[in-house]
Amino acid sequence: MSNVIIETNKLTKTFGKKNVVDNVDLKVRQGEIYGFLGPNGAGKTTTIRMLLGLARPTKGSIHIFGKDIQQEKYSILKKVGSLVEYPSYYGHLNAYENLEAVRILLDAPKSKIDEVLSIVRLTKEAKRPVRGFSLGMKQRLGIATALLGNPELLILDEPTNGLDPSGIIEIRELIKSMPKEHGITIIISSHLLSEIDQMATQVGIISQGQMIFQDSLSKLRERSKSKIKLTVNRAESAWKTLLSHGYTTELMQKNLFINNDSDDQIAKIIKLLVQNDFSIYRAEEEKKSLEEIFLDLIGLEGGL
Amino acid sequence: MITRIMASEFLKIRRKMILFLIFLGPFGVIGLQAFNFGLRYDWLTKVHKDDLWGGLIGAVSMLSIPTLLMGVTIITSMIANIEHQTNAWKQLLALPISKKKVFTGKILLTVLLLFVSCLLLAVGTIVLGLLLKFGINIPLLYLIKMCFFPFLASMPLVALQIWLAITMKNQAVPLTIGIVGAILSLYSTNFPDWVPWKWPLLINDWGKPIYSVLVGLVTGLLLFFISVIDFNRKDVK
Numbered sequence: 001m002s003n004v005i006i007e008t009n010k011l012t013k014t015f016g017k018k019n020v021v022d023n024v025d026l027k028v029r030q031g032e033i034y035g036f037l038g039p040n041g042a043g044k045t046t047t048i049r050m051l052l053g054l055a056r057p058t059k060g061s062i063h064i065f066g067k068d069i070q071q072e073k074y075s076i077l078k079k080v081g082s083l084v085e086y087p088s089y090y091g092h093l094n095a096y097e098n099l100e101a102v103r104i105l106l107d108a109p110k111s112k113i114d115e116v117l118s119i120v121r122l123t124k125e126a127k128r129p130v131r132g133f134s135l136g137m138k139q140r141l142g143i144a145t146a147l148l149g150n151p152e153l154l155i156l157d158e159p160t161n162g163l164d165p166s167g168i169i170e171i172r173e174l175i176k177s178m179p180k181e182h183g184i185t186i187i188i189s190s191h192l193l194s195e196i197d198q199m200a201t202q203v204g205i206i207s208q209g210q211m212i213f214q215d216s217l218s219k220l221r222e223r224s225k226s227k228i229k230l231t232v233n234r235a236e237s238a239w240k241t242l243l244s245h246g247y248t249t250e251l252m253q254k255n256l257f258i259n260n261d262s263d264d265q266i267a268k269i270i271k272l273l274v275q276n277d278f279s280i281y282r283a284e285e286e287k288k289s290l291e292e293i294f295l296d297l298i299g300l301e302g303g304l
Numbered sequence: 305m306i307t308r309i310m311a312s313e314f315l316k317i318r319r320k321m322i323l324f325l326i327f328l329g330p331f332g333v334i335g336l337q338a339f340n341f342g343l344r345y346d347w348l349t350k351v352h353k354d355d356l357w358g359g360l361i362g363a364v365s366m367l368s369i370p371t372l373l374m375g376v377t378i379i380t381s382m383i384a385n386i387e388h389q390t391n392a393w394k395q396l397l398a399l400p401i402s403k404k405k406v407f408t409g410k411i412l413l414t415v416l417l418l419f420v421s422c423l424l425l426a427v428g429t430i431v432l433g434l435l436l437k438f439g440i441n442i443p444l445l446y447l448i449k450m451c452f453f454p455f456l457a458s459m460p461l462v463a464l465q466i467w468l469a470i471t472m473k474n475q476a477v478p479l480t481i482g483i484v485g486a487i488l489s490l491y492s493t494n495f496p497d498w499v500p501w502k503w504p505l506l507i508n509d510w511g512k513p514i515y516s517v518l519v520g521l522v523t524g525l526l527l528f529f530i531s532v533i534d535f536n537r538k539d540v541k
Contacts, residue, residue: 052398054540077400088395090386092319104312105399145395 003030004066005153005185006051011060013046020046022209023060028187028202031179035200035217036189039298043209044189045085048157051187052082064153078106081146082155086162087138091131095122095141098130099148106149116144120174136167143174154178156188160195168195175199193294207298223293228266230256230273231282238278245272260285309401309409322382322417329375329421333367334428341436356438358446364429365450369504370486372454375421376462377482380414384469384478397540407470407535411528414466418455426451449513457503457516459524461485467531471538 006028013021021043028034038044049055051062053073062069064076089098099113117123120140125133130141139159146154159175160168176199178184190196196203196217203220205213213220232238235254242249242256247269250257258269266283273280288296317323340363341348352359387393397403426447433442461482468478485501492502497509503520506513 049394049540052394054394054397056539074400074402077398080398082395082398084394084398086390088390088392090316090392091389093316097315097318101312101315102395102399104308104315105396105401107308142395149399 004028005030005032005064006034006187007063008047008051009061009063011047011050011062012058013043013050013055014058019209021050021057021206024206024209024211025214026204026211027214028185030185031183032185032202033175033179033200034185034187035196035203036187036206037193037196037203037294038189038191038206040191042191042206042298044191044206045157047206048082048084048155048187048189051155052080052084053077054084078149079152080155081149081151081153082157083139083142083146083159084155084157087135087142089130089133089138089141092129094127094129095133095144096126098141099145102145102148108148108150112148112150116147119147120144134167136163136170139163139167139171140174143171152184154184154186154188156186158189158191160190160192172199193291197290205294205297212297217290220293221287221290226260226285226287228258228260229282229284229286230258230270230280232256232273233279233281238273238276241276241278242269242272247272257286305401305405306409306412309405310412313409313413316386317383317413320382320386322379325375325378325382326417326421327424329371330368330425330428333364333371333425334432336367337364338432338435341432345436356436357433357441357443360433360436360438361429361443361447361450364425364432365454368425368451369454370490372418372421373458373461373486373489373504374483375418376414376458376465377479377486379417380462380465380469381475381479381482383410383414384466385475387470388473388475391541393540403536404532407532410470411463411466411532414462418462422451422455453506453513453517454504457506457520458500459520460500460503460527463524463527463531467527467534470535473541 004027006026008024008026011021011024011026012019024043024047026047036044036047046055050057051064051069053069065079067076069076090101093101095117096113099116103110103113114123117126120143122137122140122144125137130138133141143156143159146156156175160171163171175186175188178186188196188199200217203213203215203217204211231254235251235256239249239251239256258266260266270280270283337360341360348359349356387396396406429447429451430442434440465478465482468481469475472478489501489504492499492505493507495502500520500523503516506516508515
């Protein structure tokens with residue numbers, strides 16, 4: 001299970017003087033859905049273009065399936081399917097012909113076209129010009145194209161960008177089924193954490209070209225510093241009492257918030273409040289949502 | 305590999321105007337000359353009475369050379385635009401095919417299509433000459449020369465146009481350069497011999513059309529070579 005599929009080492013891409021991608025060490029293992037997350041302009045697409053050999057790294061190396069992309073680009077790309085940003089298609093051709101144009105190049109069997117059409121549920125629309133497709137259908141066609149070559153690795157850049165909610169759900173279900181049914185490893189980029197949250201097993205967060213977090217989603221959740229929220233009767237005087245004993249707390253909407261640093265300290269604070277005749281209605285742990293953690297992480301690097 | 309690329313390229317130009325234009329070019333030229341000769345049949349047969357076929361071929365090539373240069377401009381731009389329209393380059397070039405071969409495929413497609421145009425021009429000229437009752441003593445060698453030499457001599461322009469059309473997303477630039485070039489070549493009789501826009505006219509100081517063809521082929525190949533390297537080196541947008 002722990003076969004490394006993608007590994008980059010100090011991957012850097014410089015445009016002008018700016019490092020758009022700055023020393024990124026990406027690691028994707030077999031069977032993972034790797035969520036590649038970052039705000040717009042963080043360097044996601046540039047990284048993905050380098051993974052696909054569309055752009056050349058300024059510095060650093062990329063190994064996919066254990067092979068160096070500079071040296072064995074074509075043998076790597078044979079096992080990779082991709083969808084980069086907006087779908088590419090030939091509008092004057094129908095869905096079948098669009099797939100055929102790529103199939104010929106890949107030298108895949110003709111039966112593969114019907115197979116991928118049914119995976120993305122476009123069999124009925126196969127003879128319609130793609131120009132008239134909805135964005136969701138075009139995106140599905142893009143995924144069908146990516147699947148033509150029987151890939152072991154799918155690289156999807158913002159596949160749900162610009163789709164309506166039902167389109168997003170469709171694509172999401174499609175992507176989630178891939179590793180299970182076809183044993184494909186997937187790297188998927190997005191600027192929405194909620195999107196990644198519902199699909200990915202691993203996350204990498206990139207901001208201003210730098211990888212600022214890379215681990216499993218549950219590790220990301222653990223990172224959230226929780227606070228203890230106390231609901232007491234006279235909140236303001238409780239706050240003053242605590243302050244006079246040297247405990248700094250936050251007073252917000254008649255609740256006290258204490259940093260969850262040590263259990264010992266929490267116990268002392270509660271004891272102090274009880275001794276001073278405050279009624280404690282609730283003592284609970286407040287966790288930040290993933291979205292907040294994400295914003296905190298990228299906020300450190302420059303803010304919104 | 306290159307045969308598969310060509311099969312894919314031919315599939316992609318389906319239902320585009322490209323094939324129509326490949327037919328329209330030569331038939332337009334032949335049609336206009338049919339009109340010309342039909343209208344002034346007595347006068348023109350008197351002028352060319354010693355060499356009826358030569359007169360016809362000369363008249364055809366006078367129209368066909370500017371048409372060819374316009375055709376080069378438009379066809380290369382349309383072929384490049386198939387990929388530009390939805391930025392299909394990123395999809396095409398992420399496939400396990402070399403960028404050099406993809407680019408070579410585009411060049412080959414252009415050259416093949418234009419070759420068909422020239423062939424149709426030759427066939428059309430013969431048909432027109434026969435209809436005009438110029439006899440069956442057709443100067444085939446001269447006909448083939450006048451139909452294909454201008455095309456071979458304009459290879460540098462084919463290379464230039466396809467390079468510009470593929471590297472630039474905005475087709476206004478290659479189209480403008482191509483059209484200005486085509487107009488320029490109409491007046492290029494007095495230009496110095498080194499100007500490539502003069503070469504399709506097959507006129508040079510030595511009075512040997514083959515020189516224009518040879519220099520065109522060599523320069524064209526050189527430009528193709530440079531443009532393939534340039535395309536291969538550039539990042540895909």
